Amino acid sequence: MTTLTHEKTVAPGKSIIERLNVVTALVLGIVSAIVVWRLSLAFLPEDADTAKIFTREDKITLLSMCAWFVGFMTGIGALVGPFRWLMGKDLSHAENMFLAGKDMGPKRYFRYTTDHKVVGIQYLFITILIFFLGGGLAMLIRTNLGHAEGGWLHPQAYNDIVGTHGILMIVGTIIMVTGPFGNFIMPIMIGARDMAFPRLNALSFWLIVAAAIPLLWGQFLGGITTGWSAYNPLASQAPLGMDGYIMYICIFAISTMVAGSNITTTVVKMRAKGMTWNRTPIFIYGTVASVALALPAFPVFFLSQVLSAFDRALGTSFYNTAAGGSGWLYENLFWLMGHPEVYVILIPSIAALMEMAPVFTRRPLFSFNVAVMGIAGISGLSVLVWAHHMYISGWAPLLNAPFMLTTELISIPTGMLFLVLIGTLWRGRLWMTMPLMSILALLWNFMIGGVTGIYLSDVPADAFLHGSMYVTAHFHYTLMGAGLTGALASLVYWFPKMTGRMFDKTLSWIAFWLVQIGFNVAFIGMFMVGLAGQPRRVATYAPTFSTANLVTTIGAYTIMIGMLVLLHGVISSARNGVKAPKNPWQAKTLEWTVDYPIPLENFDVLPTVTSDAYGYGKAKS
């Protein structure tokens, strides 16, 4: 410590790393964007009269956004390490300690900090932020649809809100479990000192922050009027806001790939001594399956958007059928990412609930092997089902039957997860807490989401249901009813480990019931209008759909109140909640063996594991 202070006082010895934080990042990002914007305005040649009208503006927008991205990442300090390596050097020990946020206090949350616990909290913060932005937009959508003649939003604004709500929630749900809990809890759970690549960990988080600005920027350039799927050729005629979407996806895809390789490596290489695959907690399997699925999926997403940017800014024709491309190419690329992605969201949530099930029933997890098989089976099959989003696109009608087969096969591994959860509850001692009730809520919601999925997987029935509100209700049941339920339970369950205080019990119950009841009211109503023939993504509808739409809107407001109660719970419990003991749930995984505040590098002596974490219950004597 003394040497560090000494170095600081010797001018100009203050390391570059110590000067960089989120403020320098913002400043450098904005300055670079403005400079590149002015330069490209001055030097980019005018479009030829024959060219598509937006081409030059697209180039300027994309270049400025790239400049923002490079400026921000430089300003936050992401390039210091790689630059040193290019020079044949590395960071000094003191600098590495600084990066890890040693003895820094709250400032470390605003820097390129590599400590996995800091990154976990940062992820938690940004997940909450994304949910409240996306949720706010959902409230605008539902208010607009509350009454048949009440379409007070301009259709362009409405389309933009639908698209922005979609992409925000997709990103929010992708990171909601693997971000906060995968980063904060997972390394401690496997008995590691940190992630395998701590700097990549910081990189993956700050990439998400860097991505946010282009999306916001796009809102002032006409917005994302194409829905989050951004189908071409609609996307190529969309306003400049589309470039914001393209940049957002590209940067987020890099973040996901970085986080995915990091988490996978950590779990494969850094588990504690004695933690064989048989003894590895099921939550770890879920996290790895999720990020491992993202590894092949997100490069495709990245590519689809790069080609989209080329079509818009350079006048290429990848997706333009008239000029030799194909709109179906985009759909294939998009859904090659899009279907694994729903399991990227779902698997860690279910795995987290599986982790909690033995704790709150005081008995062993039922059929650990079946749980692993289920997760593996879903992961394997999920890359083979993408074209069920294209049954009625006309792309390959002959492939509809094979894709119907693979899609319906997924119900078998999904059934295994149900078996594990219900089997663990069976003959357990139910400790009535919000996480336990979340398991039952997940079983209920995911059952509805799963059964409606069977109708949708059926090609003839899909000819009626596709593109209707029925689909919207179905995937909200899976991603929100199942996925978000697991994430909220994880928040309450791991809250004591992350903040040192218990989550307020009453508030967790109120939030739980408001969200679950509101959710079921909202989306049952949405199933009804779907069956009655209301298409998705419409700004207005026929008066016959009024009642059910009003029901959905009321349900949506109930969810909003529930989520606000939950937010209040997070803030008030983190500030003045009851101080948590080391192991409030009497759980057996390793994260409950460390004291709060958890020291840098987690363990003084690395633990040795001699059994799995599910040794609950006592044998009959």
Added chain:
Amino acid sequence: MTELMEPQTPQWWKKADVKKTFILWIICTAVIGYVGVEFHVRNIVAPASENMSSIISLIRIFTWAAAPVAGLVSAMSITVLTSGRHYGDNPPPEADHEIRNSPKTTAVWIVVSGLLCLFALVGGLVVLQHDNEAILDTKAVQVNVVAQQWVWNFDYPNGARSEDLYLPVNKPVVFHITSKDVKHSFWIVQMGIKMDANPGYTTETAVTPDKIGVFDIRCAELCGLLHAYMQTKVHVVSQADYDAWLTAQAAMEAGA
């Protein structure tokens, strides 16, 4: 051996919680099946073609097939929730067993879900085959559908054109669908058919309307600003009315 050592343990199907679950299972299956079917059948549009009728039958069959599984999960949930709840800040005592798996249960569960999966697949394939054959019908009425932002245009074989679709009742129709600008999706709601309109490609779908009346056509793929307003009507009329309309429309088209 086990039975000799534990003579008091009754067979599994005689245990109280199993009996309770079994009764609840039957009740839950009946309730979920009935409510699930009624929910769909009452809310879904009235069918105006055989396609739509068979979609409703499929939903009915799949719901009843899924009901026992959903019923079992519900019944087990109710049983566990109504026996041995524990409240408080400290954990309950450990459960009185440490069962980690049950190979028989797992095997039965997987085999049953596999069979249900196969059942759903076969049911879907039978209807799908029927729908696919309809497209090849050369004696059917051939209508070209051209979508553009944000209207539908219909071209008939004799040169007639319209923005409202007219079809004869009980006669097969094949639609050849394309788009002038972006992707749209051609959905005749009450007839249960939908096919995307792709710029640069022509896609086909077929239907035989079996009810006289006026039904809805809506665009089912977000296609820009006025997507919500991109809808029109289909008038299903008798063959005589259809022929009269077609001649008049063609004459008007030729005159114009």
